[in-house]
Amino acid sequence: MNLDFMFVYKNKSSLLLLSKKRNPVFFLFCLLIGIPILFINPAHSEINDTFTVRNISVDVTANSSFVAKDLAIKEGMRAAFQKLLKRLTIEVDYEKLPDMEDDEIENFLIGFEIEEEKLSNVRYIGLLTFRFKDSSIRNLLTTNDLNFSESSAKPFLVIPVYKISGVFYLWEKDNPWKIAWDNFSKKSGLAKFVSSEGGFLDFSEIGPVQALSGDEDRILSIAKKYQTDQAIVAFASVKHDSLRGNVSLEVKIAHYSTGYAEDLSATLSFDLDQGENMDSLFSRAAKASAEKIINDWKYVNLIRNTGKENTLSVAVDVDSLDDWISILTKIKTISLVRKLEINSLNSNKIKFTIDYVGNASQLQLAFSQNYLDLSKEQEVWFLKKAKK
Structure with missing residues (x-):
């Protein structure tokens, strides 16, 4: 099982980072003896598919193919940036989206890929993919008082x-x-x-x-x-x-x-x-x-700009470590979840705390889109796998 999320073990004198795929035994040992483990959601690493814009077509003519290519990439970057902002916001807010210069947009860019290209002496035709920094884009929208959504729906x-x-x-x-x-x-x-x-x-x-x-x-x-x-x-x-x-x-x-x-x-x-x-x-x-x-x-699923994260304590029954890892794999794709901290393991039950943005109903909906049922019973939140 190839997982890329990171577990963090903290105590007063040290900070240890380890990957589950490198040392699952140590991870299980931490759970058994009650060491708190922090899960940082990799959906908030710099490369996030929601913040990737594909199939940007460009066709530019200039004095040379080199100049045309440079102009085409900048044109594609502007188009991808606007497409991303519109992807995350609702239509009534489009007129409030910030209008930025190329050098400003570049600060939000991780990089780009050329999927296809054709060149002549003076013309450049290409199909490009651009990847943007998720945290920087969120900060931009928040600064401009724009509500946004980044939760993907089931097909x-x-x-x-x-x-x-x-x-x-x-x-x-x-x-x-x-x-x-x-x-x-x-x-x-x-x-x-x-x-x-x-x-x-x-x-x-x-x-x-x-x-x-x-x-x-x-x-x-x-x-x-x-x-x-x-x-x-x-x-x-x-x-x-x-x-x-x-x-x-x-x-x-x-x-x-x-x-x-x-x-x-x-x-x-x-x-x-x-x-x-x-x-x-x-x-x-x-x-x-x-x-x-x-x-x-x-x-x-709009994330309202309240400027704060919410916290939820959750319990889940698991049959094995692989069962728990399977659940974590689903959680890591949920962009509303910012952080998950495991608190305890007792009789095949794991208790953990989630830091998230949005409200509880939006979190439930986001979990359901990943075949996870998050429900509240007598003031306690429970998580279980939903049937496909």
């Missing part, structure tokens, strides 16, 4: 039902609404949208009638097939307004999830622009619908 399985002229489409290959979601399904900020295959098992599992009637058992059953426990039924129908002489696409999003989750259902409408074809309208509607879901998710 959303998209069930795209389309109605036209009284006919319903779902898994058919010529369903333009499904094609639009298939093209969009990718990592997008703090959420990932999974496109269904539309194979025989999907046909047999659920049809458009069951999806639109809210057959939760069937909806969550097919979600489980795609290794998640939440889904959205995206119902799109074409509307013709004879009075206004326009065509629109009405979209109704119904959100289904097991466990602790917020309802992200919504209703949206998109007019067909002059000169726009229907394929473009479907693509635009799918993208906007996904962005609406992501924005609502961020709003639920």
